[in-house]
Amino acid sequence: MSLHDPLALIFIPIIILLFLYKQKKQRSASAFKFSSGELIGKLKGSFKLKLSKNLIYLRFLAIALLIFALARPQTPIADSKIHSEGIDIVLAIDCSTSMLAEDFRLGGQRQNRIEVVKSVVKDFIMGRKNDRIAIVAFASRAYTVCPLTLDYGWLLDNLERVKTGLVEDGTAIGSGIATSLNRLKDAKAKSKVVILLTDGRNNTGKISPLTAAEAAKALKIKVYTIGAGSKGPVPYPVKDFFGNTVYQPVQIDIDEDTLIKIAEMTGAKYFRATDTESLRKIYKEIDSLEKTDIEESGYLEYNELFNVFLILALVFLLSDIVLSNTVLRKIP
Numbered sequence: 001m002s003l004h005d006p007l008a009l010i011f012i013p014i015i016i017l018l019f020l021y022k023q024k025k026q027r028s029a030s031a032f033k034f035s036s037g038e039l040i041g042k043l044k045g046s047f048k049l050k051l052s053k054n055l056i057y058l059r060f061l062a063i064a065l066l067i068f069a070l071a072r073p074q075t076p077i078a079d080s081k082i083h084s085e086g087i088d089i090v091l092a093i094d095c096s097t098s099m100l101a102e103d104f105r106l107g108g109q110r111q112n113r114i115e116v117v118k119s120v121v122k123d124f125i126m127g128r129k130n131d132r133i134a135i136v137a138f139a140s141r142a143y144t145v146c147p148l149t150l151d152y153g154w155l156l157d158n159l160e161r162v163k164t165g166l167v168e169d170g171t172a173i174g175s176g177i178a179t180s181l182n183r184l185k186d187a188k189a190k191s192k193v194v195i196l197l198t199d200g201r202n203n204t205g206k207i208s209p210l211t212a213a214e215a216a217k218a219l220k221i222k223v224y225t226i227g228a229g230s231k232g233p234v235p236y237p238v239k240d241f242f243g244n245t246v247y248q249p250v251q252i253d254i255d256e257d258t259l260i261k262i263a264e265m266t267g268a269k270y271f272r273a274t275d276t277e278s279l280r281k282i283y284k285e286i287d288s289l290e291k292t293d294i295e296e297s298g299y300l301e302y303n304e305l306f307n308v309f310l311i312l313a314l315v316f317l318l319s320d321i322v323l324s325n326t327v328l329r330k331i332p
Contacts, residue, residue: 065313140170172205201255
């Protein structure tokens with residue numbers, strides 16, 4: 001048995017103190033005054049008299065039971081179960097300067113890749129339940145933006161911190177995977193997944209992408225890979241001589257062969273996103289692929305017992321009222 005509102009029990013010590021005070025006061029007071037106790041010393045109290053003196057216990061029990069009822073005692077239903085779907089996911093996001101290319105659209109307006117990715121990832125996070133999710137960002141090196149958490153509000157706040165220019169420029173895909181694996185290797189979840197998004201090819205870092213993929217395979221962690229970016233030259237913002245933003249067509253190559261190998265080695269899939277809509281569909285497909293059913297013992301349903309204690313309290317209180325006003329009535 002457990003109590004839903006145990007703080008209500010703090011009133012019981014107060015009731016006990018009041019009860020003791022009342023008892024002490026009754027002993028020191030008398031309805032009749034005698035000059036000597038010799039006249040009544042040999043008189044024996046009747047059963048009715050003794051019962052009358054102890055009638056206060058009924059009142060005390062009634063109040064104590066009422067307080068206990070307010071604490072809401074309850075017992076769990078023993079065979080209840082919690083069925084949930086939950087896995088550990090790391091979202092690895094490329095934040096190199098190539099992600100500033102504006103070949104995607106968001107809300108009908110042209111937008112750079114990093115902002116579109118953050119918008120799509122936000123929808124992906126909000127669509128998950130019971131999953132611990134972490135965010136890793138990488139350019140020339142990788143860093144953890146947010147560790148594994150179920151607090152999606154805090155996760156989304158940290159997602160806003162993913163920007164280009166926070167670390168040296170470059171694309172260290174191997175480091176991005178390795179940092180993600182460090183977040184997952186000690187996790188207890190039965191299923192662990194990395195969703196890596198990049199728009200370029202590995203050109204820096206101490207760990208090669210395929211070496212990192214071998215480590216992921218050994219740890220039984222799937223690495224889904226997404227190549228983001230239109231094919232061919234894309235508009236890239238630069239500053240002209242006067243400090244104005246102008247756009248130049250730039251060719252940004254994606255190392256699809258390596259991304260495909262990473263996914264195949266870890267038992268996952270590779271996707272190519274050439275626009276915002278295809279990117280949304282990719283995350284939706286990964287969302288549908290990665291579902292793990294978990295059955296846990298739990299007690300979501302309870303039998304409420306407050307009514308039992310409430311009825312007992314009312315019985316004692318009613319008994320006190322009836323007896324004190326009838327057979328045990330005191331005459332001043």
